[in-house]
Amino acid sequence: MVDTVNNILSMKVDMVVMRHPNPGAGVFLSKHINASIINAGDGAHEHPTQALVDTYSIREKLGDVAGKNVVIVGDILHSRVALSNIFALQKLGANVQVCGPKTLLPKYIESLGVGVETNLQKALQWCDVANMLRVQNERMDISYFPSTIEYTQQFGLNKKILDSLDKEIVVMHPGPINRGVEITSDVADSKQAIILNQVENGVAIRMAVLYLLASKIDRNDD
Numbered sequence: 001m002v003d004t005v006n007n008i009l010s011m012k013v014d015m016v017v018m019r020h021p022n023p024g025a026g027v028f029l030s031k032h033i034n035a036s037i038i039n040a041g042d043g044a045h046e047h048p049t050q051a052l053v054d055t056y057s058i059r060e061k062l063g064d065v066a067g068k069n070v071v072i073v074g075d076i077l078h079s080r081v082a083l084s085n086i087f088a089l090q091k092l093g094a095n096v097q098v099c100g101p102k103t104l105l106p107k108y109i110e111s112l113g114v115g116v117e118t119n120l121q122k123a124l125q126w127c128d129v130a131n132m133l134r135v136q137n138e139r140m141d142i143s144y145f146p147s148t149i150e151y152t153q154q155f156g157l158n159k160k161i162l163d164s165l166d167k168e169i170v171v172m173h174p175g176p177i178n179r180g181v182e183i184t185s186d187v188a189d190s191k192q193a194i195i196l197n198q199v200e201n202g203v204a205i206r207m208a209v210l211y212l213l214a215s216k217i218d219r220n221d222d
Helices: 002-011 025-030 049-063 080-090 120-126 148-155 159-166 195-221
Strands: 014-022 036-042 070-071 094-099 115-117 129-132 171-172
Touching: 014 025, 014 195, 025 036, 025 070, 036 049, 036 195, 049 080, 049 129, 049 171, 070 080, 070 120, 080 094, 080 195, 094 120, 115 120, 120 159, 171 195
Parallel strands: 014 036, 070 094, 070 129, 094 115, 129 171
Antiparallel strands: none
16 A cells, blocks of 8 residues: 555646545545545445435436435445445435345444335335345355345345336446346336436546546646
8 A cells, every 4th residue: 555655646646536445545545645535435335426426316317316215225234335325315315224134234224324124125115216236245255145046036126026016116226237136137127227327427427526626626726
């Protein structure tokens, strides 16, 4: 990490987009270089720009975020997207619930003011928006559930489940998708899914972040 800091200092950069496996890496870097740090994901901690993308996508689809019921389904324990989404959604006035196996729900989760549900059908019936997360196998050092098949049977979203609801919900996924695990292809490619809209919005949102930070740098130079 120190070598990385020294390399960045040598390049005299104004902004750094940083993805790192360790939580807090961006904060560490910010204390050692005079540049704007954009956290592109630090371990299983946070992913702020993805939260901006997701909240904007909800607003684009439903007109507003405030008052909407949003459930985040899947591997909450290892997901940096989940934590950033919780903070962003609550700040914008949404009601947030998490759903997944108890082994993949952090013990502290209720202290964040979110609801907890372990029954997918109930969670989907409650929500306006379902954000389906993939299982973060690369961040697991032990087995958190018996098998992928069992996980899919209990927490995978398929068209039959979607059609059984008495309302139409919006389906999201931060990607990449494990088709057939947390979400089936007929759901991912359905008109209720805004997954490709999220991808498209991701470009604009991150351009906006860079633009705003660059503008701040220019003003400071003046």
